[in-house]
Amino acid sequence: MGRRPCCTKEGLNRGAWSAREDNILINYVKAHGEGKWRDVPERAGLKRCGKSCRLRWLNYLRPDIKRGNISVEEEELIIRLHKLLGNRWSLIAGRIPGRTDNEIKNYWNTHLSRRIMQDGYKILQDSYNKQLITDDDEGSRSEFIQGTGQETHDDHSVVRTKEMRCSNAFIPKQLDIEMEKNASTLVIPDWGSDQIRSSLAQQEDNSDENFLMDYVVNDLLMSDHKLSCLDSHQDKELNECENMVDGEMDHHAKNNYIMPSCCEDFLVSGHDQAMRENWRPQTEPNSQPNDALDLKTLTSLLNLEDEWIIS
DNA sequence: AATACGTTCAACCGCTACTCG
DNA sequence: ACGAGTAGCGGTTGAACGTAT
DSSP states (O other): OOOOOSOOOTTOOOSSOOHHHHHHHHHHHHHHOSOOGGGHHHHHTOOSOHHHHHHHIIIIIOTTOOOSOOOHHHHHHHHHHHHHHOSOHHHHHTTSTTOOHHHHHHHIIIIIHHHHHHHTTHHHHHHHHHHHHHHTOHHHHHHHHHTTTOOSOOOOOOOOOGGGGSOEEEOOHHHHHHHHHTTTSOOOOOTTSHHHHHHHHHHHTTGGGOOEEEHHHHHHHHGGGHHHHOOHHHHHHHHHHHHHHTTOSOHHHHHHOOOOHHHHHHHHSSSOHHHHHHHOOOSSTTSOTTTTOOHHHHHHHHHHHHHHHHO
C-alpha cells in the first residue's frame, strides 16, 4: 500500500492565490489554528492542496510577517549567517525577525549571491567598517538606519520554523569540568546516570550558573575561529559540532549534545561579560534562549565575531 | 509602440525528518 | 521495531513586471 498523496490535484486551483482564497484561509486559521494542513482545504472550502495552504500561510498570510524591503542591517545579517550556516534558509530565517525562509532564499539568489560571487565576503568587511564609523556617533548611526527607510525597532516576532525549536544543550558546570578532562573525545552524556542527576540537582538551586545554549548559535559563533583558537583535539570537537549541525549525528545525540568546552570558552572568554549576558538563557529548560534577542543584539554579536576574524 | 531580455518572487515539487499507532 | 502519515526544508519553475533596444 503506497502513501496517500497529499491531494488528488484534480480540480484544484493552482498558481497565484486570490484575495478571496486568502481571506478564507486567514479566517480558517484564526478559528482553528495551524496544523492538519491536509484537512484544511476540505474544511475551509478551498480548492487548494493542503501543502499549498500551509505554504501560503507561512510565507505570506501570517500576521507576524514583515513586508517590505530587506534593510541594510537585515542584509548584513543574512550574509553573515549564510557565511556560517550555508543554505540553511530556515535557520537563517529563524534569526531574522519577520522574514521567511523563502523570502531570504529568494533575496539571496537574486541580490546577494552574485555580489558574493564577485566580491566574496569582503562586503562584510566593508559593512563592518561602515558600522564602526557610525557606532562612534549614535546620532549618525540612527541616521544611517533611517536612511534605509526601515524602522530601527520593530515588534515583529521571529518567524519560527522547525529548526528553531530544536535542541538546547544544557551544560552543568561539573560536566564541563569532566569534559575538560576528556577533551580528546566528544562527550555524549547519559542523562539517566547518577552523576548527571546529581550534577543537575546541585545546580537547581543556582540556576544563574546554568548556561543553556542553542547549538546552532554555537556553530554560528565559533566556526570561523577554530583555526586561530583551537588546538588539534579541540578541532576534532569542533568537527563533531559541525557534523551535528549537518545532521550526521543521530537524533538522540542531537538532543543531548554537550558543547565542547572550547566552544563554550569562546562564548565565555569572548570580549566581555555583556556578550555572555546576551546569551544567558531563561532558566526553563524548554525555553528558547534567543527569543529575547532582537536584530540589533544579534548584529552586535556577529560584529564581535568579526572582530576576531579581522584581528 | 512593440519586442526581447532580465529580474523578482510566489508557488510548486520532491525529498527527508519526525511523529504516532 | 516498523510503517504510514505529516510537516518542513531547499531547489526549481514560471508568471508578472521592469528595462533596454
